[in-house]
Amino acid sequence: MKRRDAIKSVALMLGGAFSAPTLLAMGRWEKGEISESSLFAFSLTDNQKRIVAEVAEIIIPRTATPGAIDAGVPAFIVMMLQDCYKTPEHKSFAEGLDELEKKQFLTMNNVQKTELIKQVEKDSVEQMKVYQVQQTKMGDNEDREQMAVQAKGLPYWRLMKELTLLGYFTSEEGIKSSFDYVPIPGKLEMIKLKPNQKSFAY
Amino acid sequence: MNLNLKADKERTFDAIVVGSGMTGGMAAKELTERGLQVLMIERGREVKHIEDYDTAMKGPWEFEHRGKVSIHSAEEYWANSRFGTLANEETGEFFTDDKKNPYIEKRPFDWIRAYHTGGKSMHWGRQSYRMNKKDFEANAKDGIAIDWPIRYEDLEPWYTHVEKFVGISGQAEGWDVLPDGHYLPAMPMSAPELHFREKMMKKLNRPVTIGRIANLTKPQPWHTDLGRASCQYRSKCARGCPYGAYYSSLSGSIPAARKTNKLTVLHDTIASEIIYDEKTKKARGVRVIKQNTMAVEEFFAKIVFLNAGSMNTAALLLNSKSSRFPTGLGNDSDQVGRNIMDHHLGVGASATVEGFENDYIFGQRPNALYIPRFRNWGTDKKDFLRGYGYQGGASKSDWKRGITMNGFGADFKAEMSQPGTWTMGFGGFGEILPDPSNRMFLDKEKKDKWGIPMIVFDAAFGENELTMRKDMMASAVEMLEAAGFKNVAGYNRLDTHPGLGIHDMGTARMGKDPKSSVLNKFNQVHDCKNVFVTDGAAMVSSSCVNPSITYMAMTARSADYAVKELKKQNL
Numbered sequence: 052m053k054r055r056d057a058i059k060s061v062a063l064m065l066g067g068a069f070s071a072p073t074l075l076a077m078g079r080w081e082k083g084e085i086s087e088s089s090l091f092a093f094s095l096t097d098n099q100k101r102i103v104a105e106v107a108e109i110i111i112p113r114t115a116t117p118g119a120i121d122a123g124v125p126a127f128i129v130m131m132l133q134d135c136y137k138t139p140e141h142k143s144f145a146e147g148l149d150e151l152e153k154k155q156f157l158t159m160n161n162v163q164k165t166e167l168i169k170q171v172e173k174d175s176v177e178q179m180k181v182y183q184v185q186q187t188k189m190g191d192n193e194d195r196e197q198m199a200v201q202a203k204g205l206p207y208w209r210l211m212k213e214l215t216l217l218g219y220f221t222s223e224e225g226i227k228s229s230f231d232y233v234p235i236p237g238k239l240e241m242i243k244l245k246p247n248q249k250s251f252a253y
Numbered sequence: 254m255n256l257n258l259k260a261d262k263e264r265t266f267d268a269i270v271v272g273s274g275m276t277g278g279m280a281a282k283e284l285t286e287r288g289l290q291v292l293m294i295e296r297g298r299e300v301k302h303i304e305d306y307d308t309a310m311k312g313p314w315e316f317e318h319r320g321k322v323s324i325h326s327a328e329e330y331w332a333n334s335r336f337g338t339l340a341n342e343e344t345g346e347f348f349t350d351d352k353k354n355p356y357i358e359k360r361p362f363d364w365i366r367a368y369h370t371g372g373k374s375m376h377w378g379r380q381s382y383r384m385n386k387k388d389f390e391a392n393a394k395d396g397i398a399i400d401w402p403i404r405y406e407d408l409e410p411w412y413t414h415v416e417k418f419v420g421i422s423g424q425a426e427g428w429d430v431l432p433d434g435h436y437l438p439a440m441p442m443s444a445p446e447l448h449f450r451e452k453m454m455k456k457l458n459r460p461v462t463i464g465r466i467a468n469l470t471k472p473q474p475w476h477t478d479l480g481r482a483s484c485q486y487r488s489k490c491a492r493g494c495p496y497g498a499y500y501s502s503l504s505g506s507i508p509a510a511r512k513t514n515k516l517t518v519l520h521d522t523i524a525s526e527i528i529y530d531e532k533t534k535k536a537r538g539v540r541v542i543k544q545n546t547m548a549v550e551e552f553f554a555k556i557v558f559l560n561a562g563s564m565n566t567a568a569l570l571l572n573s574k575s576s577r578f579p580t581g582l583g584n585d586s587d588q589v590g591r592n593i594m595d596h597h598l599g600v601g602a603s604a605t606v607e608g609f610e611n612d613y614i615f616g617q618r619p620n621a622l623y624i625p626r627f628r629n630w631g632t633d634k635k636d637f638l639r640g641y642g643y644q645g646g647a648s649k650s651d652w653k654r655g656i657t658m659n660g661f662g663a664d665f666k667a668e669m670s671q672p673g674t675w676t677m678g679f680g681g682f683g684e685i686l687p688d689p690s691n692r693m694f695l696d697k698e699k700k701d702k703w704g705i706p707m708i709v710f711d712a713a714f715g716e717n718e719l720t721m722r723k724d725m726m727a728s729a730v731e732m733l734e735a736a737g738f739k740n741v742a743g744y745n746r747l748d749t750h751p752g753l754g755i756h757d758m759g760t761a762r763m764g765k766d767p768k769s770s771v772l773n774k775f776n777q778v779h780d781c782k783n784v785f786v787t788d789g790a791a792m793v794s795s796s797c798v799n800p801s802i803t804y805m806a807m808t809a810r811s812a813d814y815a816v817k818e819l820k821k822q823n824l
Binding site: 079109110111112114116130131134135136137138163168172176209210213216217218220222223226229230233234235236237239240241242243246247248249250251252253 | 283312313314317318319320321322323324325440441442443444486487488489593610611612614615616617618648649651652653655656659661662663665666667669670671672790
């Protein structure tokens with residue numbers, strides 16, 4: 052008996068009492084094909100990769116300390132989208148890149164690029180509101196897992212910013228140059244901040 | 254014949270302990286220290302203290318996904334990942350792959366497991382509170398389920414006994430609702446937390462204390478004797494502590510049991526059945542299946558302690574059928590597997606704190622504040638039964654605040670390297686009432702890969718819990734507002750299910766009457782007195798406090814009794 056049939060027969064035996072999410076959860080036993088499709092469905096063109104790298108560097112530029120590119124953030128972003136996000140986010144991220152491509156982002160000068168990113172950030176405020184309303188509506192809906200597959204993903208800017216900051220501030224270059232890195236504090240003390248004191252990172 | 258006799262002798266111990274987690278470890282320690290030869294059976298792989306804590310000393314950049322759960326991992330750990338991200342790259346080693354160990358949900362149940370040495374004691378939240386006097390009287394008073402066969406006074410000396418051994422940092426406060434135990438020095442509160450505590454007392458008359466936590470702030474000789482050192486304030490406990498600073502079976506009870514030279518541990522060994530002897534009316538031992546080779550073996554002992562975790566302990570009882578116990582060992586009352594309780598959570602509030610700009614913390618406190626139950630306590634009366642406690646605290650925001658704020662570029666980058674404002678939040682842990690229709694049972698047809706019937710869950714929160722949750726959110730909002738904090742936002746996550754508190758309990762409850770309970774007041778199975786159940790399965794009501802220290806106290810008490818009964822030749 053195939054797993055799918057086994058699951059169905061168990062469901063029947065128990066009086067078909069399973070909720071939709073439960074059946075979906077049980078379906079995970081056999082869901083190898085879904086994870087594979089989500090793993091390989093997301094890929095970027097060379098131009099798109101260049102945009103990702105440039106925007107990451109605009110968010111965290113090289114200053115006296117390393118920037119996003121120095122810390123390997125662009126490749127981290129692509130890897131994270133592949134590994135940790137599903138189709139809705141793949142779509143919204145690709146849409147955001149498309150918009151930038153249409154506006155000839157790569158041929159702009161630095162001032163124009165910064166202005167465009169400011170606009171993207173501004174627009175994302177409204178997109179985030181729409182996204183949050185959608186998430187709230189899904190709530191504990193019986194079909195929330197199915198709905199989630201069709202739902203709109205997190206907006207491009209939110210993904211880009213979150214992954215850039217995560218990639219940078221948890222990288223060895225980012226941590227050691229941005230913070231006071233104390234892997235073994237050895238004590239716990241309530242203290243007063245000194246002027247311009249960096250955050251502790253652990 | 255001689256060979257067989259010899260083989261049987263090698264398979265015979267004074268006691269068998271099924272499980273190596275929080276209570277299995279304690280049972281092994283207490284029994285070996287009283288002179289018994291103990292066999293401990295652990296279904297999962299062996300984890301060696303310190304040397305197998307692979308992620309303990311890694312820097313954040315050494316985790317590929319930096320703490321996020323990948324889609325692939327979320328599918329493997331689907332029950333773990335449905336709500337939270339505990340089973341991530343840092344700590345996933347100490348959680349169980351749900352895909353390889355499936356279970357059936359008639360109604361959703363978030364079953365979080367830990368199949369390895371130390372079980373869930375490897376990743377527990379370490380919060381350690383005694384149940385209070387009224388907790389033990391609550392069922393009788395409310396007319397809910399059945400009465401506890403014991404009272405606070407029965408457990409009191411055993412709480413003391415295990416608290417000293419475990420090592421709990423906390424503050425004695427003298428409150429009836431949260432009886433004091435034996436504590437190592439308390440961890441400090443931050444400036445906004447001290448402010449919050451003062452406001453709560455003045456404005457709402459609600460006490461706040463620092464969490465009582467099983468991390469060593471000042472190790473005592475019996476801790477250092479086991480190689481345990483002081484907390485280093487890294488707050489990476491769930492990866493396994495190379496200093497042995499937080500209590501687990503691996504840092505505490507198993508080394509203590511090993512010191513007696515009376516402990517044998519078998520890993521990768523799944524207890525499938527308790528062998529019942531119809532003539533002596535006692536258990537003879539335990540049948541096991543080696544998880545990797547599928548080999549079936551039997552081990553024998555005078556007494557058997559079941560500490561497999563509430564759900565697996567109940568499953569083992571249900572799967573142990575005999576002519577005397579056709580529906581499972583000790584299941585005359587049909588209560589095995591029923592009355593599943595847990596603590597419901599995912600409800601609370603958070604806020605931003607103005608002021609305290611110059612206050613900061615050096616080190617990471619692996620602990621939070623605790624606000625003990627105030628509902629239906631004293632003169633307070635609500636439209637639900639029982640109550641809840643809150644855990645939470647204040648923290649100074651770090652670079653993550655940048656994700657939701659506007660800005661990018663050089664100035665933004667510099668700003669993110671400095672601490673931001675304080676935020677404060679806390680979430681509730683609510684008592685769940687026992688309900689016989691909240692249950693797990695064995696599937697009649699479907700078996701796991703070892704041929705053991707699969708577990709089916711059929712449980713959900715009841716009206717009392719759902720009503721309580723509304724109050725849990727509202728009171729959290731009320732308290733943060735009363736403290737003068739801003740942007741107060743309540744939450745009540747509805748996508749949580751029983752099990753998520755990882756305090757699943759109640760499936761083989763104690764009681765005075767064998768007709769309505771599985772265990773007597775010393776945790777012995779009614780009518781099979783040499784089988785003891787001392788994990789969460791024994792619980793009659795759930796209280797709202799974190800249960801591990803109660804399970805451990807119960808285990809120590811029961812082990813002491815078992816050895817005395819053995820000496821009197823009553824077992």
